[in-house]
Amino acid sequence: MLVQPFTGNLKALMDSNGEGTIYRHCYSTPDIEAAYDELIDAGVQPENENGKPLSRDNLQSPSGTRIIWLPKRFGHFSIELLEEKELEAFIKDAFAEEPAQIF
Template sequence: MDLKFSHVDVLVGNLEEACAYYARVFSARVSRTLVWDRGGLHVRYAVVLFGSERFMLVEPIAGNLKELMDRLGEGTIYRHCYSTPDIEAAYDGLVAAGVQPEDENGNRLERDGLRTPSGTRILWLPKRFGNFSIELLEEQELERFIAELFADSAR
């Protein structure tokens, strides 16, 4: 499977405060705030760029990430995200290896259900080791999405 590291997702209690902190400390560029509200998972998030590095700050409002932050606290890195040039080939490879891809709530994800609320294609591996999660995104769509976020960003 052809994968490239993309970013980590970090839970925060106050998205604006966390974004302002990293903008000040690292002179980071911060995207506009986005909302993910689907299937019981409700979060606000932003992409932070500094140098060649990036991560997503995620403020959970409801769902499994809210429960995770309530249990483990702010600053929890809960997900490593990778991009792949062909998400369908990645999906097929996982299934062939005996791994059923999941959605953001841990439910079985079918090959035709790979779209996020923003339109990019995505899947998650089942959590096998505690709270740690791996997410795969289609590279071209992810990079276009991030470029658009920063083209529109006033930060």
């Protein structure tokens, strides 16, 4: 899915780096807690949306979705892991066709 931010830090990033800038990859996992454990076992500390260390008991993002961000290694580029059922629900809602309204 491609996103075009209208305001905020991501808009500033797009304005400075140009059209087509990729700033995030999102992946899904069926079990966010298992993914968290695997990252910790591999020596990777998952983060929250602000780049702060994330504890296993605090995987809820401000939106209510369970998300893990990987530490940024390439400037502004980020990778996020979302719980599969949350991502599927978002996609279903985002692309739902609304029934035609008859006036």
